[in-house]
Amino acid sequence: MANVSHELKTPATSLKLLAESLEESLGEDPEQSRIFAAQLRRETERLATLINDLLDLTRLESERREVLTEIVDVRGILVTTLAGMRRVARERGVALNWKRFGRAADFAVRGNETQLASMFTNLIDNAVKYTPGGGSVEVTGGLSRDGREVFVSVSDTGIGIPEESLSRIFERFYRVDRARSKETGGTGLGLSIVRHIVENHGGRVVVESVPDRGSNFTVHLPRSSV
Structure with a gap:
């Protein structure tokens, strides 16, 4: 409080x-x-x-962890989310790129479409906001080697995250740079929301970052074979 x-x-x-x-x-x-x-x-x-x-x-x-029964096409959610982020990226002078995601069947998960859309929007919006003009954000996705997981990676050439902050970035209200966060309109809650949605879907999120070189967030979700 x-x-x-x-x-x-x-x-x-x-x-x-x-x-x-x-x-x-x-x-x-x-x-x-x-x-x-x-x-x-x-x-x-x-x-x-x-x-x-x-x-x-x-x-x-x-809420208690939701029982997910709906089969959701992650690829379709990504395409819609990326289309909605084009204007924001263009206004900030950031190139927003993505590779062809392959077959819809390779991106089927049991999930909540609204939650997943919110998660990807938060990740892509963060990448665009914290990438200086002239930089780029790339979104890729596919199947793990054993075919059991769908993964989506959001990589940027932005300001990066110091190593000592990597373990805390999913905490509520935690900001690496409070002044920069205020400037970009950040609330300090986006990554907490991402973490909760990933956990609700039985997945995990991994982050790698180098200050002044960029960050990479990869979400892994259990693939549905149905």
Whole structure:
């Protein structure tokens, strides 16, 4: 609760100050008023994202592990997610690449489509946000050598993660660089959500990273033969 209160207090304080500044500038400085209004919108979006992530994480943590019976095509979820991320990557000057994923049958898992879409969105969005302009993000996927697992890797040429932080990045609200996270709109909850979704699907997530060279997150999910 202390962490949640602290995280909510920052944007709430910013909104109050911006609203007061906007009120003072109305009718006197239209240009400055527009600037304050734009900042208000960004802070409101950040607060809404934080609240939505908190709700998602709370639901994932409070519910018992879901019994997954639906057969889901991971390849289809990836294609849809990547299409939705194109604009964000283009705006940041980051090349978003992916290889052909092969047959749908090779990407069948028992899962929750909404959760898996959220997981891949978080991973790809993080990779794009923490990759400087001119860099690239590549998504690949396939079957493990024994054919029992579906894997999806998200690799970037971004800022990377220090070795001492690798064991903590899936903790709630943990940020490697708080200033950079605030700049990109990060809530510090995305990777916690990823971890819970992976565990709910009986899988695992592995991360490798080198500072200033990039990161690679690989999700392994049990393959369904049905």
